[in-house]
Amino acid sequence: MGRPHTEFIAAQRLPWEKVPGDARADCQAKILSIDPERGDCSLLVRYPAGWRRGAEVLGCDEELFVLDGDLTIDGHPYREHGYAFLPAGHGRRDAASRHGAVVLTFFSAWPRLASTAIKSNAPAIQGLDSIAMDWDTKDIDPGLAFMGIRRKTLRVNPEFNQRSTFLIATAPHNHPKGWKCPTLTHPCVEECFMLGGDLTGPQGVLHTGTYFWRPPDVPHGPFGSLNGxxxxxxxxxxxxxxxxxxxxxxxxxxxxxxxxLPAHLAALGREPYRGTMPY
Ligand SMILES: [Fe+2]
Known part of the structure; x- marks a missing residue:
């Protein structure tokens, strides 16, 4: 079935609810998007202060990016903008959050506890501090040069040997030359969570905390940004x-x-979010 085209919804509008699956039953989540059959989902997971976990194994890949607070997994500390990719079957010794955390989290299937018999060929990425990384401007499509793009690659997908998860910064005052340009299409899903600034496209203005899930082969854009x-x-x-x-x-x-928006988000996304909460 896949996930429905969701472009876009402000996370601030979504309720905190039970985390799908059983692996984070002691946390809460905002469900950004989910496949109701396979259970792969993109969430904001809220860990309570004092959260602790012993050894565990999940039956799905977990990709995480800390928005706020602190999280430690197997001795690797994650603070604001810390990143990890833990493949299905990856054994964890322990995890904790001292002050609590809100974590942008991508699960590749229902987030359920599993045995170590499940193995993924994808290597784990642990303890990445994205703030300490350098920006790069390599391999920018010339058609997007007007956006002043810089990137930090968080993960390369070994299946295609190409960048699959990354941070992208665009310059302020960027717009297509002559205020027009063609649309762009990809034969893959494009997913985005706005960490700061604004990005303007044909569906409206995306601000901090805004999320989209765009299925393959959907023409999109042009995009630009007033403030970066x-x-x-x-x-x-x-x-x-x-x-x-x-x-x-x-x-x-x-x-x-x-x-x-899919039907269940139509009312929540009808009006732009104009508050000051970050997510
Ligand atoms: Fe795109």
Whole structure:
């Protein structure tokens, strides 16, 4: 079935609820998107202060990026913007959060406890402090040069040997030359969580805490930014290739708010979020 096109929803609008599956029953989550059959999901997981866990194994990949607070897994400390990828079957000795944490988390299937018999070929990435990493400007598509893009690669997907999870910063005052350019399409899912600033596209203005899940082969853009932006992007379920449209599409910093939303989010996303909460 897959996950429905969700472009876009402010996390601030979503309720805290039970974490799907059984692996984080003592935490709460905002469900950004989920496949109701396979259970793969993107969540904000809220760990309470004093949370502790002994040895455990999950039956799915867990990819995490700390938004706020502290989390320690197997002696690796994660603070704001700390990142990890723990593949299915990866045994953990212990984990804890002293002051509590809110963690952007991607599970590749229902987040359930499992035995070590499950093995993934994907290598674990642990203890990455993204704030300490250098920005790079390698391999930017010339068609996106106007955005002033810089990136930090968090994970390379070994299946395609290409960057699949990364931070992307775009410059302020970036817009297509002449206020028009073609759309872009990828044969894979593109997923985004806004960490700061603003990004403006045809569905509206994405601010901090905004999320989208765009299925493969959906033409999108153009995008630009008035004040600059910082976001986490994932390209999943396929190889990332840029396929440009043939015709120019007009661009504006002041589009109408008209997100594409599944029925269960339609009411929550009808109006732009104008508050000051970060998520
Ligand atoms: Fe894209």
């Amino acid at each position: 932006s910082l976001s986490l992007i994932r390209f999943v379920y396929g190889r990332h290739i840029n396929v440009w449209g043939k015709e120019d599409v007009p661009y504006t910093f002041t589009p109408e708010h008209r997100p594409v």
